[in-house]
Amino acid sequence: MSQLELLIEKMSKSSPEAVNTLNSSNDTIVEYLHIETDIEKKYLQILNDNKENKCLIFLCGSSGDGKSAIINRHIHKYQSYYDFHVDATHSFSPNQSAIDALSNEFEKFENSNQSLVVGINIGIMINFINEVGYKFEKIQEAIQNFLNRNTSTENIFFINFEDYPKFYMEDNDIKSPFIKNILKKITQQTEDNPFYNAYLEDIDKQHLFIEHKNLQLLSSEHIQNNIIHLLVISNLKYNQFLTSKSLLDFIYTLLSSDNLLIDELFQNKTNDIIENISKEDPTQIRSFEIDKFIIERENKQADKELTNLINHLNSVLNMKIFDDTDAKTLIRTIYLIQGIEFENYYINVPLKEYIDFFSDTYWYK
Numbered sequence: 001m002s003q004l005e006l007l008i009e010k011m012s013k014s015s016p017e018a019v020n021t022l023n024s025s026n027d028t029i030v031e032y033l034h035i036e037t038d039i040e041k042k043y044l045q046i047l048n049d050n051k052e053n054k055c056l057i058f059l060c061g062s063s064g065d066g067k068s069a070i071i072n073r074h075i076h077k078y079q080s081y082y083d084f085h086v087d088a089t090h091s092f093s094p095n096q097s098a099i100d101a102l103s104n105e106f107e108k109f110e111n112s113n114q115s116l117v118v119g120i121n122i123g124i125m126i127n128f129i130n131e132v133g134y135k136f137e138k139i140q141e142a143i144q145n146f147l148n149r150n151t152s153t154e155n156i157f158f159i160n161f162e163d164y165p166k167f168y169m170e171d172n173d174i175k176s177p178f179i180k181n182i183l184k185k186i187t188q189q190t191e192d193n194p195f196y197n198a199y200l201e202d203i204d205k206q207h208l209f210i211e212h213k214n215l216q217l218l219s220s221e222h223i224q225n226n227i228i229h230l231l232v233i234s235n236l237k238y239n240q241f242l243t244s245k246s247l248l249d250f251i252y253t254l255l256s257s258d259n260l261l262i263d264e265l266f267q268n269k270t271n272d273i274i275e276n277i278s279k280e281d282p283t284q285i286r287s288f289e290i291d292k293f294i295i296e297r298e299n300k301q302a303d304k305e306l307t308n309l310i311n312h313l314n315s316v317l318n319m320k321i322f323d324d325t326d327a328k329t330l331i332r333t334i335y336l337i338q339g340i341e342f343e344n345y346y347i348n349v350p351l352k353e354y355i356d357f358f359s360d361t362y363w364y365k
Helices: 003-009 018-023 028-033 038-049 067-078 098-110 122-131 137-147 177-187 194-204 210-218 221-238 244-256 261-267 272-280 288-298 304-316 327-336 352-361
Strands: 056-060 082-085 115-120 156-160 168-170 173-175
Touching (some): 003 244, 028 194, 038 056, 038 067, 038 156, 056 067, 067 082, 067 115, 098 115, 098 122, 173 221, 177 210, 177 221, 210 221, 210 261, 221 327, 244 261, 261 272, 261 327, 288 327
Parallel strands (some): 056 115, 056 156
Antiparallel strands (some): 168 173
16 A cells, blocks of 8 residues: 555545544544634634633534534633633433433533533434423524524524535635645645655655555546536535545545546545536537547547547656546546646637536536
């Protein structure tokens, strides 16, 4: 196993190290990948503003959003001011339910002068209201107000991941600084990037595998931008749920595949995100020119312009990634590198209709 593959494995949700990687500030990879988001900044602001006030703070989000990661990252700095119930979906013993554990935390909070921070999801909030009667009326009223989007309750704060979307529109385009920064951190060619250092170490030892080609492909800004657009589409069109954990697992799947990232992005059926992205596979678009192009490639018809195109793609991506490449891989590649300007017969004639279609469909100018 290459050094790069060892690091890539840590992003997998099924990895034995996944929980520590995503929730432990002692792990060098999670430290490197950490990006301070707007919701984390808001969380820290409320912690700092209320050090001297007794308060209850709810960090609300779905499983995998990163509630535990944010809370654990700052526990040591604030533990003299706050108690922490990191994950309200769990209890502390086999004989105790998650609601019982949460009730115990609220009881301690009400009977002490210490503030409390709770990481929680909406489902647990609803279950808590329904199951505990009227034991914690002020807290229950505050939760109900939050769920109903009504007025806030004094000294009870709700910080909700849903109020901090991963995508937004700007200048007629979709932006996602969070995803963009993760991709940039994994692929940037800097000394502090453990992925890049592992890549160089493997190359030095001549240990070159598919994951090295895939990292090189992912390093292309054009490919990154188009991946982000596909993630937007999967979210808006297919209600794909995107969390920090699922995004890291998505990147792991792309990099660790036995296939080129370009094909894996549209054909893996084991990853939920890719399963939805695959419904947008550009090879599913039918036209006379596209069908003719595919048939000619399948028949191995010699073509100088196609050879020039493949050589240019290798040049643009700084590695000999394509050789005897099949038609579907080429079509997917041309879609994923939209925005690169170069002259070629296949860009200007047979695939122009195709590229124009996707330019309009995916909000490119």
